[in-house]
Each structure stands twice: as C-alpha cells, then as structure tokens.
Amino acid sequence: MRKKLIIIGLVVVVTIVVALSVFNTGTTVDSVSLFATAQKGEFTVEVTTTGELSAEKSTKIVGPTAARDYGIRNMTVSKLVDEGTQVKEGDYVAELDRGELFEKVQAEKDQLTAQIAEFDNAKIDTALTLRGERDKLLNIDYSIGEKKLQLEQSQYEPPATIEKYKNELKKLVRDKSRAEENYKLKVQQAKANMVEETTDLNRRRNRYNSGQELLKSFTIYAPQDGMVIYTKGGFGGDRIVEGSSISAYSPDVAELPDLSRMISTTFINEVDIRKVKVGQPVEIGLDAFPEKKLTGQVKRVARVGQQNPNSDAKVFEVIVTVNERDTELRPSMTTSNVVVTKKLESVIFIPLECLHVYQDSINYVIKKNGSLQEVKVGLTNSNEAIIDMGVLEGDELYMSMPDNIDGKEPNLIPELNGKRNEKYDLNPNENTLDDNSKWVMPDGSPMSERLIQTLKDRGITDPEQAKTMMGGARGGRARGGAAAGATSGSSQK
Numbered sequence: 001m002r003k004k005l006i007i008i009g010l011v012v013v014v015t016i017v018v019a020l021s022v023f024n025t026g027t028t029v030d031s032v033s034l035f036a037t038a039q040k041g042e043f044t045v046e047v048t049t050t051g052e053l054s055a056e057k058s059t060k061i062v063g064p065t066a067a068r069d070y071g072i073r074n075m076t077v078s079k080l081v082d083e084g085t086q087v088k089e090g091d092y093v094a095e096l097d098r099g100e101l102f103e104k105v106q107a108e109k110d111q112l113t114a115q116i117a118e119f120d121n122a123k124i125d126t127a128l129t130l131r132g133e134r135d136k137l138l139n140i141d142y143s144i145g146e147k148k149l150q151l152e153q154s155q156y157e158p159p160a161t162i163e164k165y166k167n168e169l170k171k172l173v174r175d176k177s178r179a180e181e182n183y184k185l186k187v188q189q190a191k192a193n194m195v196e197e198t199t200d201l202n203r204r205r206n207r208y209n210s211g212q213e214l215l216k217s218f219t220i221y222a223p224q225d226g227m228v229i230y231t232k233g234g235f236g237g238d239r240i241v242e243g244s245s246i247s248a249y250s251p252d253v254a255e256l257p258d259l260s261r262m263i264s265t266t267f268i269n270e271v272d273i274r275k276v277k278v279g280q281p282v283e284i285g286l287d288a289f290p291e292k293k294l295t296g297q298v299k300r301v302a303r304v305g306q307q308n309p310n311s312d313a314k315v316f317e318v319i320v321t322v323n324e325r326d327t328e329l330r331p332s333m334t335t336s337n338v339v340v341t342k343k344l345e346s347v348i349f350i351p352l353e354c355l356h357v358y359q360d361s362i363n364y365v366i367k368k369n370g371s372l373q374e375v376k377v378g379l380t381n382s383n384e385a386i387i388d389m390g391v392l393e394g395d396e397l398y399m400s401m402p403d404n405i406d407g408k409e410p411n412l413i414p415e416l417n418g419k420r421n422e423k424y425d426l427n428p429n430e431n432t433l434d435d436n437s438k439w440v441m442p443d444g445s446p447m448s449e450r451l452i453q454t455l456k457d458r459g460i461t462d463p464e465q466a467k468t469m470m471g472g473a474r475g476g477r478a479r480g481g482a483a484a485g486a487t488s489g490s491s492q493k
Contacts, residue, residue, distance in 0.1 A: 034400050035368060038350050040393040045342040046381045047275055051266030051320065053333040055257030059224055060231070061093055063251035064217040066210065070104045074245045075218075077253060083230045084330075087222040087256075094253050096218040096246075105211035108204070115204040122197040126190040133183045140176040147172055226256030229331050257331055262322040264296065264335045267308070267315035275341040276301055282320045285336040289328065296320045298339060303452070342379065348391055349384045353399040361420045364410035365391060366398040372410035389413050438463040 063075060079095035087093060151165040222228075230239045231252050240246060240253060264284060268276055282296040299321045305314035320337055322329070354365050355377065364374045365387075375390030390413055391397070439447040440463070447466070 034398055034402075035396050036351050036354055036399050038348055038387065038391045038393055038395045038397065040346060040348050043344045043347045043349050043379070043384070043386055044340055044381060045275065045344070045379045047268060047272045047339040047341055048382050049266045049268050049318075049337050049339075051264035051335045051337045053262055053264055053322075053329060053335055054331045055229075055255075055259060056261040056263045056321065058229070058255040058257035059226065060252050061220060061223065061228070061254040061256060063094075063096055063220060063246060063248075063253050064214055065248070065251060066214055066217075067101065067251070068248040070101060070211065070214070072100055072104070072248050074247055075251065077240060077242055077244050077246060080230075080240075080242045080254070081228055083228060083254075085228045087226065087228055089222055089224045091222045092219070093222050093228060094220040096220070098215055098218050101211070101215060101218065105208065105215060108208045108211050112204045112208045115201050119197045119201045122193060126194060130183075130186060130190060133179070133186050137176065137179050137183060140172060140179055144169065144172045144176065220253055222256065224256060227259070228254050229257050231255045259327070259329065259331075260325055262329050262331075263299065264320040264322060264337055266318050266320065266335075266337050267306075268318050268339075269308075270305055270314045270316065273301070273305075273316040273318075276318060276339055277341075281340045283338040283340065284320070284322060285338075286329075287334040287336070288330075292326070292328075294326070295323045296337070297323065344379070344386065347378070347386050348393055349386050350391060350397060351399060352380065352383060352385055354397040355385060356401065358410050362410060362412070366402065366405060368396040368398070370402070370404060370408075372405065372408050374410045374412045374416065376413065376416060389415065440467060442467055 067075060076097040077094055078097045081087070081093055147165065147169045151162070151169060154162050154165050157165075230241060231254055232239050233244070233246065233250075233252070238244070246253060264282075276298060278298050278301060280298045282298060284294040284296050286292050286294070297320065298318060300317075300319040302317040305316045308315045318339075320339075350365065355375075356364055356366065358364055358372075358374075362374055363377050364372050366372055373390050376388040378386035378388045380386070439452045441447055452466075
C-alpha cells in the first residue's frame with residue numbers, strides 16, 4: 001500500500017513538472033511576440049472609414065406636382081413595387097391614394113355644372129335684352145312713319161299745327177338716333193358679358209378636366225428602363241415605402257439609378273478631415289463581396305460639418321467616385337474606404353503598440369535592452385507611426401509594457417527641449433477649413449460656400465483668380481447683349 005502511494009505521488013510530481021515546462025514554453029513564445037523591429041521604407045498615411053454606395057446619377061420617379069394646385073400638401077403611397085424590380089419605360093411603379101383629390105374633383109364637377117347653368121342664363125338674358133332694344137327701334141320707326149304721314153296731310157292746317165308736327169318728327173328722329181346708340185352699347189355690353197361668362201366656364205371646365213387627368217397621374221409609371229430603388233423623403237427623411245407620405249412640393253417616389261457610375265458617400269471626423277482633399281486615391285472594399293477590391297478617388301469634400309447622430313463629434317461628408325464598373329454593385333451597399341492622403345519614401349516607422357507616453361507630454365519607446373528612449377512622432381496611420389528622431393532602422397522595441405521598468409525615466413532628446421507641447425502639423429500643405437475669408441467678391445463681400453465649392457470643382461483654387469473672374473463676368477453682363485450672349489454660350493458648352 002505504501003509503495004502504491006509513492007508511485008501515485010511520483011506521477012503527480014511528473015505531471016506538475018510537465019505542466020510547468022509547457023507553461024514556460026508558452027511564456028517564451030509570448031515574450032518573443034512582444035518585440036517589433038523599426039523598419040525603413042515607404043509609409044502610407046491613410047484615413048479609414050465606412051461609406052454607402054449610391055449611383056452618381058439617377059432618374060427620379062416622381063408623383064404629380066400639380067396636386068398642390070388643388071390644395072393637396074401630402075399624398076400617401078398606397079402601392080409600390082418591390083425594391084430592385086427591373087422595369088421598362090412605361091411599366092407600372094406605384095399608386096397614390098386618390099381619396100382627397102377625388103373629393104376635390106367632385107366639388108369641381110358641381111361647380112362646373114353651376115357655371116354651365118349660369119352661362120345658359122346669361123345667354124338668355126342677353127337675347128331678351130337685345131330683343132327688347134330692337135323692338136324699341138321698330139316702334140320708333142313706326143312712330144316716325146306715322147308722323148311723316150300726318151305732316152304730309154297737314155298742308156291745309158294752320159302754320160302753328162304744321163310747326164308742331166315738324167318738331168314732333170324731329171324729336172322722334174332724335175329718339176331713334178339715341179336708341180340706335182343704346183342698342184350698339186347694349187350689344188357691346190352683351191358681348192363683354194358673354195366673353196366673361198365664357199372665360200369663367202372654360203376656366204372651370206379646364207380645371208375639372210385637369211383634375212380628371214391628375215387622378216390618372218396618381219398611377220405612376222417608369223420614365224425609362226432601370227432598376228427601382230427606394231428613395232428618401234425630402235430633407236433627409238425616412239425611405240419611401242408603401243404607406244409613406246410624400247410632399248406635393250417634393251413628390252419623389254423612387255429612383256432609377258445609373259449603375260454604370262457609382263459613388264460612395266462617407267463621413268470623416270473633424271480630426272482627420274484636414275488630411276483629405278479632392279483627387280486623393282481611395283481603396284474601396286465591399287462588405288457584401290469581401291473578395292472584391294475596388295479603387296476610387298475623392299470627388300468632393302464638404303466644407304461645412306454636421307453633427308454625428310451617434311456621438312458629440314462633428315463629421316464632414318466626403319464623396320468618393322468608384323473607378324470600376326461592376327454589375328454586382330448595388331445602391332446602399334456598405335463600403336470600407338481607405339483614403340490615401342500621403343505617401344512618404346525612406347522613412348522609419350514602428351507599430352503604434354510600441355509608443356508610450358510619459359507625464360502626458362513625452363512620447364517614448366522601450367528598447368529590447370530595457371532602456372526608455374524619447375522619440376519624435378511624425379505622421380501616423382491606423383497601424384503605424386513615423387519616427388523622426390530617437391529610433392534607428394533595425395532597433396527592436398517592446399510592443400507591450402514589460403514588468404521591469406518601474407521607476408525608469410526615458411532618455412530625452414535635447415533637440416526637443418521647449419518643443420514637446422507643440423502639436424505636430426499633420427498635413428501643412430493641404431487645404432484648411434478656415435480659409436473662407438480669402439474668397440471674396442469684387443465688391444469685398446464674402447462668397448457663399450456653394451459658390452466657392454463650384455469654383456473649386458472647376459479647377460479654380462486661387463481666391464484672387466476667382467475674384468478677377470467674377471469681376472469680369474459682372475462687367476460683361478453690365479455692358480449689354482454681346483457680353484451676355486458670350487457668357488450664355490460658354491455656360492451652355
């Protein structure tokens with residue numbers, strides 16, 4: 001029994017020794033992995049962010065814009081084809097609720113009926129009035145004939161009687177002249193009244209007919225061939241789906257994107273935006289197709305930031321054009337965008353894990369011999385940092401904090417004395433966000449953000465050149481037709 005216990009004890013001891021050996025081996029492997037070597041070569045400064053694909057150009061599928069003429073401000077989408085449906089020009093796309101418009105058209109029909117009755121009454125009244133005036137003229141003609149006959153038969157009457165008959169005849173002739181003038185005025189008045197009544201009737205009839213056509217336009221068809229993509233409501237609203245309400249002033253129902261030319265819209269934080277400018281290359285990845293690697297170029301950088309809804313940080317919209325054409329690309333796909341802001345040759349760089357901070361102002365590394373060395377950090381990307389001073393190519397550095405450095409202080413670089421609190425200018429030659437004061441009109445007033453961006457998109461980056469150009473354009477317009485025509489012609493090109 002005692003011998004058996006001794007054997008069990010030996011087995012336990014051997015097991016512990018083996019376990020310790022394995023543990024120590026793992027520690028050795030881990031300790032080796034804690035070192036990195038300072039390298040010298042090409043260094044790429046990148047800004048990495050996510051974006052969303054969309055078509056650079058697309059055709060809007062819109063509802064009837066004339067609905068607001070009938071006092072309709074919003075329309076409900078009662079039916080809408082599935083997103084991604086391939087349609088041909090003239091194919092059915094959506095149906096809007098006609099309830100409110102139908103009631104208004106019925107009211108227009110009732111008013112048209114009343115207007116027709118009023119028009120008929122006006123015709124009858126006009127006919128009766130003119131008939132009465134013509135009867136007056138006939139009666140006067142009869143009276144004049146009788147008076148002439150009476151005057152002819154009065155040749156043997158006293159002179160006073162004859163003179164009386166003559167005066168009565170003159171009065172009848174004068175009354176006829178006035179009656180004829182009144183008849184002409186009545187005719188003109190009747191014509192004016194009938195023109196007014198006809199105009200009112202036509203206006204009412206046209207409004208009713210346009211209402212009937214508008215009811216038909218509540219069924220929406222594709223303006224061209226393409227794939228239906230749901231769009232967002234005005235001013236950054238929710239996506240338009242069945243049951244959504246669209247505004248009569250912006251009746252976008254869906255869109256037909258041009259999938260041959262895609263862009264990625266992304267938002268970059270205010271810390272990194274000063275590194276990004278128009279024309280920089282972009283490496284684009286797709287979450288839906290991880291194996292695809294696309295390229296692109298920064299097309300536009302917003303000059304005004306906006307609040308990030310998920311944090312307190314400000315972000316700036318950046319538009320990236322996709323160089324490749326791929327039939328598998330679809331709007332709303334998520335992209336990973338790596339903006340290459342700068343490439344440097346023959347610089348020393350190390351992993352970010354090798355950098356440490358001492359007393360909130362001194363950047364340092366830990367060399368393999370255990371010494372702490374201050375460094376001057378240059379540009380950085382998401383994984384590595386350039387070291388301008390303090391590290392040589394081939395130096396081996398700790399990637400984590402070892403246990404035996406408590407109480408040690410880094411060896412300082414004398415050249416950095418008095419400069420350690422200065423912020424390193426990440427990209428001094430690139431455009432900043434606060435240079436709008438240089439962009440002014442010829443009269444000294446500041447240019448709008450939109451005008452500045454338009455000029456830059458056209459390749460005009462010098463504020464003085466822009467000021468001179470705007471002055472010339474204004475002068476040309478002021479001088480008259482020839483200059484104005486030249487300006488119009490150039491804009492059409």
